[in-house]
Amino acid sequence: MSTAEAPDEDRRDFLYIATGAVGAVGAAALAVPLIDQMNPSASVLALASIEVDLSPIEEGQSITVKWRGNPVIIRHRTAKEIEEAKAVNVADLPDQDARNANVADGSAATDENRVVDGKTQYLVQMGVCTHLGCVPIGNEGEYDGWFCPCHGSHYDTSGRIRKGPAPENLPVPEYQYLSDTKIKIG
Amino acid sequence: MSGHSTYNPTNPVMKWLDDRLPLPRLMYDSFVSYPVPRNLNYWYTFGGILMIMMVSQIITGIILVMHYTPHVDMAFDSVEHIRRNVNFGNVLQKWHAVGASFFFIAVYIHIARGMYYGSYKAPREILWMLGVAIFLVMMATGFMGYVLPWGQMSFWGAKVITNLFSAVPFFGEAIVTWLWGGFSVDNATLQRFFSLHYLLPFVLVGVVILHVWALHVTGQGNPTGVEVKSGQDTIAFTPFATVKDAFALSVFFIVFTAFVFYAPDYLGHSINYEEANPLVTPEHIVPEWYYLPFYAILRAVPDKLLGVVAMFGSIMIWFILPWLDTSKVRSAAYRPIFKQLFWLLMIDFFILGVVGANPPEGWWITVGQIATVYYFAHFLILLPLVGLLETPRPLPSSISDAVLAKNASKQPAAQPAE
Ligand code: HEM
Numbered sequence: 001m002s003t004a005e006a007p008d009e010d011r012r013d014f015l016y017i018a019t020g021a022v023g024a025v026g027a028a029a030l031a032v033p034l035i036d037q038m039n040p041s042a043s044v045l046a047l048a049s050i051e052v053d054l055s056p057i058e059e060g061q062s063i064t065v066k067w068r069g070n071p072v073i074i075r076h077r078t079a080k081e082i083e084e085a086k087a088v089n090v091a092d093l094p095d096q097d098a099r100n101a102n103v104a105d106g107s108a109a110t111d112e113n114r115v116v117d118g119k120t121q122y123l124v125q126m127g128v129c130t131h132l133g134c135v136p137i138g139n140e141g142e143y144d145g146w147f148c149p150c151h152g153s154h155y156d157t158s159g160r161i162r163k164g165p166a167p168e169n170l171p172v173p174e175y176q177y178l179s180d181t182k183i184k185i186g
Numbered sequence: 187m188s189g190h191s192t193y194n195p196t197n198p199v200m201k202w203l204d205d206r207l208p209l210p211r212l213m214y215d216s217f218v219s220y221p222v223p224r225n226l227n228y229w230y231t232f233g234g235i236l237m238i239m240m241v242s243q244i245i246t247g248i249i250l251v252m253h254y255t256p257h258v259d260m261a262f263d264s265v266e267h268i269r270r271n272v273n274f275g276n277v278l279q280k281w282h283a284v285g286a287s288f289f290f291i292a293v294y295i296h297i298a299r300g301m302y303y304g305s306y307k308a309p310r311e312i313l314w315m316l317g318v319a320i321f322l323v324m325m326a327t328g329f330m331g332y333v334l335p336w337g338q339m340s341f342w343g344a345k346v347i348t349n350l351f352s353a354v355p356f357f358g359e360a361i362v363t364w365l366w367g368g369f370s371v372d373n374a375t376l377q378r379f380f381s382l383h384y385l386l387p388f389v390l391v392g393v394v395i396l397h398v399w400a401l402h403v404t405g406q407g408n409p410t411g412v413e414v415k416s417g418q419d420t421i422a423f424t425p426f427a428t429v430k431d432a433f434a435l436s437v438f439f440i441v442f443t444a445f446v447f448y449a450p451d452y453l454g455h456s457i458n459y460e461e462a463n464p465l466v467t468p469e470h471i472v473p474e475w476y477y478l479p480f481y482a483i484l485r486a487v488p489d490k491l492l493g494v495v496a497m498f499g500s501i502m503i504w505f506i507l508p509w510l511d512t513s514k515v516r517s518a519a520y521r522p523i524f525k526q527l528f529w530l531l532m533i534d535f536f537i538l539g540v541v542g543a544n545p546p547e548g549w550w551i552t553v554g555q556i557a558t559v560y561y562f563a564h565f566l567i568l569l570p571l572v573g574l575l576e577t578p579r580p581l582p583s584s585i586s587d588a589v590l591a592k593n594a595s596k597q598p599a600a601q602p603a604e
Pocket residue numbers: 240243244245246247248250251254265279282283286289324327328329331332333334335383384386387388390
């Protein structure tokens with residue numbers, strides 16, 4: 001090989017690498033919009049919060065409201081249900097995390113951490129089974145709480161998973177009391 | 187069996203075309219003069235039946251889209267509109283819906299044929315793996331199509347199946363939100379499923395072309411599992427195989443159309459005639475019958491992630507089947523123990539289907555778990571072992587020998603009279 005060819009080869013290598021690099025960056029830049037367009041659109045994200053009046057819910061009754069396309073279960077628990085929920089030893093639970101958006105991350109799954117202090121009779125939680133998303137049925141299952149008919153998950157009176165394929169407790173959405181009997185979800 | 191071409195156009199126009207774009211030659215060599223083993227039985231007609239079913243789904247599907255509206259407020263009513271108001275709409279809609287079921291009946295028979303005759307063995311591994319890919323595309327297409335009428339089962343089936351991806355560690359939640367385009371299955375989900383349900387059948391056509399290409403490179407297998415050795419072992423595709431395929435197709439269509447006209451809802455779920463309601467899960471959600479065995483495997487495992495892994499694994503395992511089966515003999519006809527295992531697997535698969543259709547309670551759970559364990563044991567333990575331990579029966583020296591021996595044993599009395 002003559003020395004005169006060397007600069008040419010360097011030039012070619014440079015062009016190869018430069019073209020490849022521009023191509024790779026371009027392809028990555030193109031992939032972002034193509035993939036991200038499938039994420040929730042601005043109108044879906046803008047879905048407002050909802051307000052719910054708790055006063056018509058009698059003790060032992062539940063209501064279901066729709067929030068962001070999903071059901072939220074609000075239950076006015078009986079004294080017996082609250083007692084049962086409190087009696088459980090957290091160490092015995094499959095999921096020991098409270099899964100409550102209103103308490104610090106990683107709080108223990110005690111019944112206290114699943115409801116609001118002073119309002120322990122009202123349990124507010126997503127009606128979305130943490131297994132594959134069915135709506136659990138109230139007053140059913142082996143733990144007096146909810147039973148998911150899809151693949152047989154049992155939740156207790158605090159909405160904590162006790163048995164079945166679901167890995168986590170029913171999540172408690174972000175909510176706050178606007179007045180004594182009114183909450184705002186979201 | 188790509189021998190040299192025997193296409194010899196006499197028409198000058200065809201000659202002119204052949205010199206420029208030899209498409210008629212390709213068709214002639216692939217579907218007319220193409221040599222196939224002379225001993226193919228009716229189990230080998232299902233590939234052709236599948237082709238016709240695919241075309242049938244595409245034609246009826248394109249027609250349905252002319253009248254269907256992919257929006258949560260209108261989808262359900264638009265399918266009712268097709269059934270009640272569109273000219274011949276009730277037939278066309280049922281043809282497509284029942285057609286999906288019969289497409290799957292044909293594909294299950296086709297796959298079982300492959301497993302029985304060891305069609306997946308060298309040199310047909312790629313052919314087999316393309317078939318598994320076809321099956322996966324069919325499953326995805328059928329699933330998304332089922333969502334379109336937006337009934338209760340459509341909605342909850344979609345929710346449960348897309349939620350399978352939430353089992354992925356770390357990114358699960360983000361993936362599901364991305365798939366849905368929201369926080370639940372909703373209008374964004376319906377519209378993208380509609381788009382993909384239109385696209386995937388054409389992807390299917392592409393993979394099927396590769397499948398047939400691979401078939402024509404290795405040549406067709408046959409019930410003896412002995413490769414073609416001479417011209418004596420083969421007959422021309424047309425007219426012999428064409429006629430056999432056409433006859434089988436006619437019988438298949440008689441059964442298929444009987445369902446379309448007399449029992450269009452038999453294979454479906456009546457709850458899907460109730461419009462989707464995101465706040466109420468039906469008492470008992472079950473997927474369409476053709477997903478049931480895999481659904482049973484999902485539910486047999488009490489852990490979310492492992493259940494999903496087992497379910498996908500139960501199909502993925504087919505990809506490595508050519509290497510799991512250690513026997514040199516292809517056909518179950520010459521493998522006495524393997525033959526019994528094959529039928530046990532069929533029974534096991536059927537039991538899984540029954541379990542999948544029943545609620546996950548009581549002893550159904552136990553039955554499902556035993557059947558799941560057996561399913562995986564068949565592929566991962568029994569198949570490799572049997573190949574090493576079993577003594578196969580002697581193979582015929584050629585396909586024509588096998589055919590002649592069979593014919594001789596059929597008319598023993600005829601011989602002395604000659
Ligand atoms: C691989 C082939 C295909 C399979 C397995 C398949 C499967 C299905 C299934 C199971 C349904 C639900 C039927 C019902 O319950 O009514 C469906 C619906 C539908 N499919 Fe397909 N399909 C295929 C090809 C196509 C194609 C090519 C198109 C359009 C280009 C199409 C358009 C539709 C439409 C518009 C619906 C909703 C209307 C209805 O439910 O009747 N399909 N498909």
